[in-house]
Amino acid sequence: MQKWIFFVLFILAGALGLGVLFQDISNRQEAKEADAASSKIQQLKIVASNWQFDQADFTVKSGEPTKVSLSLKEGVHAIEIQGLGIKLDKENPSKEITFDKPGTYEIDCVLPCGEGHAKMKSKLVVQ
Incomplete structure (x- = not known):
């Protein structure tokens, strides 16, 4: 009889643990989706390789928050956008x-x- 009680308690504890685990995953997913929806900012990704950028011209809209990022494909580079103080x-x-x-x-x-x-130069057009 004790074996059955322990078996039932073990199954209930496992189910409770799985419930908590999936609830936590669900909450994290909802929070991640909410963050993504609230931070819909335009992205400007500049990819640098040996002696060139991935595009000759980049375009963004003025007045909108923008995340500017530098990705290094080949070599080590640092960029500056002249007149905007972005390095x-x-x-x-x-x-x-x-x-x-x-x-x-x-x-x-x-x-x-x-x-x-x-x-190694490129242009940024702010519209």
């Missing part, structure tokens, strides 16, 4: 900013990265 490198790869002034800004690699470093 990104391996240690600080992203920054959130709201572009207030429409215009065209130059993106430069500011870390000497080899023979093609002087040509």
